Amino acid sequence: MIHFILNEQEVRTSLPEGMTILDFVRYHKRLPGTKTGCREGDCGACTVLIGDFENDQLVYRSMTSCLLPLTNVQGKHVVTVEGINMQQLSPVQQAMVDANGSQCGFCTIGFVMSLTGFVMHETHREYNKAIESIDGNICRCTGYKSIERAAQTISTALNNKPKEKTLQWLVDNSFIPGYFLDIKERLSALRRQLSVNIGDTNGMNIGGATDLNVQKHSLVKKSSLRNLFDDASLKSITKENGQCKIGASVTVTHFSESPVIKEIFPALDTHVKLVSSTPIRNMATLAGNIVNASPIGDMSIFFLALDASLVLNNKGNMRTVKLKDFYKGYKTLDKSPEEIIAQIVFEVPSKNSLFNFEKVCKRTYLDIASVNSAISMTLNSEGVIQDIHLSAGGVAPFPKYLSATVDFMKGKKPDAKTLKSAADIMNSEIQPISDARGTADYKRLLLRQLFFAHFAGYRKEILKELLTTA
Numbered sequence: 001m002i003h004f005i006l007n008e009q010e011v012r013t014s015l016p017e018g019m020t021i022l023d024f025v026r027y028h029k030r031l032p033g034t035k036t037g038c039r040e041g042d043c044g045a046c047t048v049l050i051g052d053f054e055n056d057q058l059v060y061r062s063m064t065s066c067l068l069p070l071t072n073v074q075g076k077h078v079v080t081v082e083g084i085n086m087q088q089l090s091p092v093q094q095a096m097v098d099a100n101g102s103q104c105g106f107c108t109i110g111f112v113m114s115l116t117g118f119v120m121h122e123t124h125r126e127y128n129k130a131i132e133s134i135d136g137n138i139c140r141c142t143g144y145k146s147i148e149r150a151a152q153t154i155s156t157a158l159n160n161k162p163k164e165k166t167l168q169w170l171v172d173n174s175f176i177p178g179y180f181l182d183i184k185e186r187l188s189a190l191r192r193q194l195s196v197n198i199g200d201t202n203g204m205n206i207g208g209a210t211d212l213n214v215q216k217h218s219l220v221k222k223s224s225l226r227n228l229f230d231d232a233s234l235k236s237i238t239k240e241n242g243q244c245k246i247g248a249s250v251t252v253t254h255f256s257e258s259p260v261i262k263e264i265f266p267a268l269d270t271h272v273k274l275v276s277s278t279p280i281r282n283m284a285t286l287a288g289n290i291v292n293a294s295p296i297g298d299m300s301i302f303f304l305a306l307d308a309s310l311v312l313n314n315k316g317n318m319r320t321v322k323l324k325d326f327y328k329g330y331k332t333l334d335k336s337p338e339e340i341i342a343q344i345v346f347e348v349p350s351k352n353s354l355f356n357f358e359k360v361c362k363r364t365y366l367d368i369a370s371v372n373s374a375i376s377m378t379l380n381s382e383g384v385i386q387d388i389h390l391s392a393g394g395v396a397p398f399p400k401y402l403s404a405t406v407d408f409m410k411g412k413k414p415d416a417k418t419l420k421s422a423a424d425i426m427n428s429e430i431q432p433i434s435d436a437r438g439t440a441d442y443k444r445l446l447l448r449q450l451f452f453a454h455f456a457g458y459r460k461e462i463l464k465e466l467l468t469t470a
Contacts, residue, residue, distance in 0.1 A: 020065060
C-alpha cells in the first residue's frame with residue numbers, strides 16, 4: 001500500500017508500486033493537467049513537484065512524473081498543476097500569460113511547475129536560477145524568448161522573498177495556495193503511521209528509475225520492487241581520514257549541493273550543469289548511473305577520474321572493487337545479481353590538484369554526451385606529474401579508464417610535447433563507433449580536444465604551445 005499526499009488530498013493506493021505518477025494522476029485521479037509527452041524524461045511536459053524532508057526541512061523539487069514510480073513517493077507530497085491553482089492566476093502563471101509564453105500550450109504546464117519549484121526554493125531568486133530551473137523543459141513553439149521574459153518577471157517579483165518563513169511569504173503573495181502551510185505537519189503525522197519499508201528485498205532494485213523506467217517500463221510496473229531511492233542508509237556523504245564516502249542513493253542534486261563535495265570540487269557547479277537537467281538530477285542516483293553502465297554515463301566518467309572504489313553489499317557480505325575494474329564489457333559488470341552498490345569511495349584530492357570534467361553533446365542541456373572526459377592530476381614541486389587519472393565516455397563499449405595514457409604521463413611534465421604524445425597513445429586505446437551522435441573519427445577528434453581542454457584550464461598558454469609545437 002502506497003500512502004502519500006496528492007495536492008491537498010491524502011491518498012492510499014494498492015495499485016502496482018512501479019506505476020508512474022504520470023499514469024496515476026492522469027488516469028486514476030483524472031488530473032489531466034500533467035501532460036504525457038516523451039515518457040523518457042526529456043520534454044518536461046509531465047513535470048510535478050515532490051515535497052520531501054531533507055534535514056528535517058520540507059523541500060520541494062521538480063521531477064518528471066513519467067519516470068517516477070509510486071513507490072518513490074511513499075510519505076511525500078506530490079504537487080500537480082491542479083495543486084497550485086487558485087481563484088486567480090499565480091504570479092508564475094500570470095507572467096507566462098503576459099509574456100505570451102504559451103502557444104500550443106502542451107509544454108506550458110511543465111514550465112509553470114518548474115518555475116514554481118524555483119520560487120519555492122528558499123535561496124533562489126535570481127534570473128539565472130530561474131533559467132536553470134527550466135533546463136529540463138522543451139518548447140517547440142515559442143523560441144523560448146517569451147518564456148525567458150516570463151522568467152525575468154518572476155525573478156524580479158522575488159526580490160523581497162525572505163530566506164526564512166519562505167513558505168508563508170509565498171502564500172501571502174499568492175504564489176501557492178494556503179494549504180501548503182499545513183503540509184509539513186500532515187506529512188509528519190502520515191510518516192508516523194508508516195513503517196520503514198523499502199519493499200521486497202528480493203525484488204527488482206530501483207533507485208531514481210531515470211533509466212530503468214525508460215528501458216524496462218513494463219517490467220518495472222509488473223515487478224515487486226526494492227526501493228533503494230529512500231533507503232536512509234544509502235544517503236550519507238562523509239569525509240574522514242582523507243577519504244570521501246558517498247551513499248549509493250545520493251542523487252546528483254544532493255551530491256552537487258553537499259558542502260562536503262563543494263569544498264572538494266570548487267568548480268562543481270560548472271561540471272554538474274552539463275549533467276542532464278534539473279528534474280533528472282533531482283531523481284537520478286549516483287549508483288544508478290554507475291550500474292547502468294552506459295558508455296557515456298556522466299557520473300561514471302566523473303568518478304573514474306577519481307580512481308573511485310565501489311563497496312558492494314550482498315545481504316551484509318561486503319566487498320570492494322575498483323570502479324575501473326567494475327566494467328567487464330558492454331553492460332557487463334563485476335557484480336552478482338544479489339549485490340547492490342552501497343558506497344562510492346575515493347581519496348580526496350589535495351588542494352593543489354587539478355580536477356576537470358568536459359562534455360560535448362548536440363545541445364547544451366538535457367542531452368547525453370557524444371564524448372565526455374574527466375581528469376584528476378597532482379604535480380610535485382618541480383611540476384612533474386606525480387599522480388594522474390583520466391577517463392572518457394563515448395569511445396568504448398563502457399566508461400573507459402585510460403590506463404595506457406595514464407601510465408605514459410606519470411613522471412613527466414605536462415608540456416605540449418608530452419600532451420601530443422599522450423594524445424596518440426590515448427587514440428590507440430579507444431574504440432569509438434559511428435552512431436547518431438557522430439562518426440568514429442569525429443569522436444576521436446572530440447576526445448583529443450577535450451583532453452587538451454583539461455590542461456588549458458590548468459595553464460592557458462598550453463594551447464598556444466600545442467599550436468606552435470611540431
